[in-house]
Amino acid sequence: MHLLVTGGAGYIGSHTCVAAHAAGHTVTVLDNLCNSSAESLARVERISGRRPRLIVGDIADRAVVRSVLDSEKFDAVIHFAGLKAVGESVAKPWEYYQNNVAGTLVLLDELRRHEVFDFVFSSSATVYGNPDPANLPLRETAPLAAVSPYGATKLWLEEVMRSMAAADPRWHFLLLRYFNPVGAHESGLIGEDPSGIPNNLMPYITQVAVGRLKELTIFGNDYPTPDGTCQRDYIHVCDLAEGHVAALAKVRELPGCTAVNLGTGNAVSVAQLVASFEKAVGRPLPHRYGPRRPGDAAACWADPSKARELFGWTAKRNADDMCRDAWNWQSRNPNGYRGA
Numbered sequence: 067m068h069l070l071v072t073g074g075a076g077y078i079g080s081h082t083c084v085a086a087h088a089a090g091h092t093v094t095v096l097d098n099l100c101n102s103s104a105e106s107l108a109r110v111e112r113i114s115g116r117r118p119r120l121i122v123g124d125i126a127d128r129a130v131v132r133s134v135l136d137s138e139k140f141d142a143v144i145h146f147a148g149l150k151a152v153g154e155s156v157a158k159p160w161e162y163y164q165n166n167v168a169g170t171l172v173l174l175d176e177l178r179r180h181e182v183f184d185f186v187f188s189s190s191a192t193v194y195g196n197p198d199p200a201n202l203p204l205r206e207t208a209p210l211a212a213v214s215p216y217g218a219t220k221l222w223l224e225e226v227m228r229s230m231a232a233a234d235p236r237w238h239f240l241l242l243r244y245f246n247p248v249g250a251h252e253s254g255l256i257g258e259d260p261s262g263i264p265n266n267l268m269p270y271i272t273q274v275a276v277g278r279l280k281e282l283t284i285f286g287n288d289y290p291t292p293d294g295t296c297q298r299d300y301i302h303v304c305d306l307a308e309g310h311v312a313a314l315a316k317v318r319e320l321p322g323c324t325a326v327n328l329g330t331g332n333a334v335s336v337a338q339l340v341a342s343f344e345k346a347v348g349r350p351l352p353h354r355y356g357p358r359r360p361g362d363a364a365a366c367w368a369d370p371s372k373a374r375e376l377f378g379w380t381a382k383r384n385a386d387d388m389c390r391d392a393w394n395w396q397s398r399n400p401n402g403y404r405g406a
């Protein structure tokens with residue numbers, strides 16, 4: 067297939083380019099590089115021997131999107147482009163609605179004009195809001211709720227796609243709800259490279275381990291979980307990338323709009339992830355316990371059986387693999403792609 071991958075220079079996008087190449091697909095990336103660098107695609111070439119064509123542009127720029135779609139014929143789109151920081155979305159909601167919602171509407175409009183109807187969307191477990199423990203593990207039928215402007219953008223876009231598919235049977239939408247992507251390609255050439263101080267657990271851990279940050283604060287140890295720290299469904303980014311390739315193989319067979327969880331089905335606590343990381347690195351990680359972070363759910367993990375049934379896909383890598391590969395990436399690239 068010839069794939070248009072928006073946001074393909076980013077963390078999950080670059081790993082998906084590698085997996086798509088391994089499956090024999092050709093990739094064109096449309097990315098405005100607002101949270102990434104073209105270096106990630108140079109690294110993709112070092113891994114897979116092929117470099118995706120990069121068009122530097124914004125999904126909200128209709129002239130750019132139109133010229134990309136005029137220039138080549140695409141079989142399907144994987145849409146990663148978007149802003150993704152929950153806290154930032156609370157401070158800058160308009161930017162999130164403009165970038166994620168308005169941008170995606172432009173993209174979808176141009177796709178229908180160009181009759182490209184197979185679409186894989188980066189959704190998120192955030193659409194389940196702060197889940198009721200009675201609904202764990204989360205199935206795709208669990209109640210949906212937005213607890214941040216970021217979450218609202220994912221929920222609204224899912225709704226846009228559901229109604230567009232209901233109105234026009236030519237569309238095939240897969241809404242892939244990622245749980246907590248972590249880790250890096252085993253080569254250590256590509257990985258997560260957040261700008262500023264990381265909000266998320268794994269990049270915070272790796273930056274402490276490499277000496278960029280002093281110590282990890284574990285947010286809360288009084289949750290109603292086995293060790294008192296929050297539980298999440300961490301998924302290795304390469305499993306996630308392979309999940310996209312498995313989904314692409316089925317996108318045209320599945321009618322309308324289908325939401326599918328991509329997770330491992332395992333609940334791992336913050337304390338357990340820290341212990342796995344210490345094992346991977348072979349030394350203790352400086353950390354202390356602090357107060358809860360406002361808005362955090364005690365526990366959130368997936369029932370991934372629908373992905374297995376529909377795509378024949380299951381995650382293969384465990385928490386030790388995730389920690390080993392995250393550390394391999396960070397220790398080889400202490401400043402991420404900067405300095406490359």
Ligand code: NAD
Nearest residue numbers: 073076077078097098099100101102124125147148188190
């Ligand atoms: P990322 O920031 O590394 O990648 C997003 C890419 O999109 C970046 O390269 C950025 O430059 C690009 N981009 C952003 N806005 C754009 C625009 N208007 N036009 C063109 N390019 C634009 O993030 P990621 O972790 O790879 O996430 C990819 C997608 O997966 C996002 O939609 C995110 O919301 C979703 N997601 C991520 C996580 C996670 O924890 N990483 C979890 C659930 C869902």
Ligand code: UFG
Nearest residue numbers: 190191192244245265266267270283284285296336359362
């Ligand atoms: N945590 C710490 N210390 C830190 C950072 C995080 O203890 O310095 C804890 C959090 O309190 C939470 C766990 O680590 O218990 C995971 O936190 P992350 O920020 O890594 O991930 P979240 O589960 O909060 O959020 C992620 C994505 C969101 C997405 C959500 C649901 O960042 O975009 O999963 O998919 F909405």
